[in-house]
Amino acid sequence: MARPFIKWVGGKAQLLDDLLRLFPRKIRTYYEPFIGGGACFFTLAAEGRFEHAVINDWNRELTDVYRVIRDFPDELMKMLRWFEGAYAAGPKEMFEAWREKDPFDLDPISRAGRMIVLNKAGFNGLYRVNKAGKFNAPWGHEPTVTTFEEDNIRDAAHLLNWRTTILTGDFEDAVTVAREGDFVYLDPPYVPVSETADFASYTEKGFGMDDQRRLRDVFVRLHQRGVYAIISNSDAPELRDLFKDFEIHEVDARRSINSKADGRGPVKELLIVARQPEVTT
Numbered sequence: 001m002a003r004p005f006i007k008w009v010g011g012k013a014q015l016l017d018d019l020l021r022l023f024p025r026k027i028r029t030y031y032e033p034f035i036g037g038g039a040c041f042f043t044l045a046a047e048g049r050f051e052h053a054v055i056n057d058w059n060r061e062l063t064d065v066y067r068v069i070r071d072f073p074d075e076l077m078k079m080l081r082w083f084e085g086a087y088a089a090g091p092k093e094m095f096e097a098w099r100e101k102d103p104f105d106l107d108p109i110s111r112a113g114r115m116i117v118l119n120k121a122g123f124n125g126l127y128r129v130n131k132a133g134k135f136n137a138p139w140g141h142e143p144t145v146t147t148f149e150e151d152n153i154r155d156a157a158h159l160l161n162w163r164t165t166i167l168t169g170d171f172e173d174a175v176t177v178a179r180e181g182d183f184v185y186l187d188p189p190y191v192p193v194s195e196t197a198d199f200a201s202y203t204e205k206g207f208g209m210d211d212q213r214r215l216r217d218v219f220v221r222l223h224q225r226g227v228y229a230i231i232s233n234s235d236a237p238e239l240r241d242l243f244k245d246f247e248i249h250e251v252d253a254r255r256s257i258n259s260k261a262d263g264r265g266p267v268k269e270l271l272i273v274a275r276q277p278e279v280t281t
Contacts, residue, residue: 001046002155005069005148006116007125008037010190015232015269016043018251022273024183024228029054031184033171035062040185045159050183056167056174059127061103061115063168068112070160073153079113080147087121087145095121095139103135113147121145172218180226180276188215191236193267209238216242223274235268247273 004013012019019040030050032041035057044050057063068076087094099118103111118135119125126137160166167174175184189207215231222229223246233239235250249271 002042002159003152004037004039004042005152005156006037006065006119008119009124009126010036010187012036012039012187012232015251015253015271016040018249018271019185019230019232022230022249022271023049023185025049027051027183028181029178029183031175031178031182032056032187033174033184034187034189035066036187038066040187042156042159050163052163052165054165054167054174056169056171058168058170060168061111062127063166064108065112065115066160066166068108069153069156070164070166072109073157075109076112077148077150077153079109080116083113083117084145084147087117088143091121091143091145092139092141099135099137116147117145120147172214175218175222175227178222178225178227182227184222184227184229186215186219186229186231188212188231188233190234190269191239193234193236212239213242219243219246219272219274226276227274228276229274231270231272233270233272235270239270239272243270243272247275249273 016039020043023040023044027044027050030041030044030053032038032053033056035041035055038055041053041055045053055063055066083094095118098114101114103114106114118137119127121140121142122137123140128135128137130136171186171188178184188211191209191212212233219229219231231243240248251269251271253267253269
């Protein structure tokens with residue numbers, strides 16, 4: 001019964017009801033190439049909907065956190081307890097000092113602990129990097145921070161060890177072997193719908209319209225192979241045009257990441273569906 005162990009901008013907790021109504025009840029292998037905080041992954045696991053899962057992200061720091069929880073849960077929790085104590089002694093100073101560290105100069109456990117504490121103590125769970133690939137989200141002004149729940153870390157470790165493959169790389173590579181009977185959920189960085197929308201940079205390369213078009217091409221190929229697949233994205237005219245040949249559902253969501261306060265609040269989002277073709281006899 002594991003739950004997400006980090007916050008993630010664009011997370012799907014508030015859309016779960018809409019998504020689960022469209023997701024298949026029984027899945028051989030579940031693919032989530034943009035795993036983020038994993039709200040859908042953990043919910044489907046708790047409901048016993050899949051036999052196996054393949055989770056992926058381009059963000060190596062993020063996927064390394066999943067691997068460390070899988071392989072070293074006790075060592076990670078010990079590290080996080082130390083982080084909580086150091087943070088309580090000087091929140092802003094500790095946050096900024098560890099933000100400046102190069103994560104890949106650290107051992108895997110310290111690197112995973114760093115990402116979790118920066119995620120919990122940063123502004124609104126925002127993960128953002130600059131063009132040099134350096135984490136640059138601001139401190140969230142929290143005086144103390146709770147970085148983990150022991151039972152949840154142990155449940156997540158069990159799930160990740162039991163029936164989950166963790167990949168790091170491009171979304172296209174993550175679904176190359178998906179076939180009929182599998183299900184693919186694609187939750188890419190959203191297309192911004194206004195000039196003030198904060199289009200979070202999850203990697204130094206960003207995720208532009210060329211990537212969205214490549215995503216459409218991958219979606220088409222999955223459909224041609226008989227794979228049931230769903231994409232979630234913003235309600236942008238470019239996307240409605242890109243996916244005009246597919247089933248499109250409009251849903252309500254609430255987003256808080258915008259550079260102007262009056263741009264935050266209820267928004268429309270799209271769920272784009274490629275269903276398995278019906279079998280005729």
